[in-house]
Amino acid sequence: MPAKGAKDIDLELGPLIEEGARRAEEARRIAQLYPDVSLVLRVVDDPSMQGKVSLGPEELRILFRTGGGRSVEQLCSDLGYRPAELFPLLQNLETKGLIARGQSTSQPAASSLVGSLTQDSGAVFPLLDDEYVIGRDASNSISIPDNSISSRHARIIRGSDGFFIEDLLSRNTDRRLLTNNDLVRLGKVILTFNLAIDAVVGDETAGVRA
Structure with missing residues (x-):
């Protein structure tokens, strides 16, 4: 006998079974x-x-x-x-x-290296291609509208050994290898360079000024 005050609940099992089947099918598909x-x-x-x-x-x-x-x-x-x-x-x-x-390789090819530059403001610039020009001009691969940066300030190049940065304001070809967590200073802007996990050799932080 039902307890005093108990209410009958009409539970339709059909929709519940259908939802369970739908979720199971979605899990199998994934x-x-x-x-x-x-x-x-x-x-x-x-x-x-x-x-x-x-x-x-x-x-x-x-x-x-x-x-x-x-x-x-x-x-x-x-x-x-x-x-x-x-x-x-x-x-x-x-x-x-x-x-x-x-297939996995013991040493990633240069074309497979992936990096990123993160601005101190939080903006992230993925480095997926072989060359990027950084500067104030909107036509650059990476455009940073800051008056302390030149219209064409620096270039990022992906080589067989990793990512390199060149100072386009220098008369000499000043190319430096970037390592994980390097800080790149362009004028008053600071960018943090990060390399994909498989290519990380060390975890030291250095400063690079361009």
């Missing part, structure tokens, strides 16, 4: 995107994509971690994502032509 979590992904070098692709913070984070080669399993572990969270983001980067499936 799992099939990367059934082999040992699969190695790498960044694709495609200059034609420069300035044509818009990425969110999570996609940029994945791109930097991927570098010259990272397995799906490693990316899940490094980034703290569950497969259901990571796989759709990876598929989106693949669709945009920014990452591809391939």
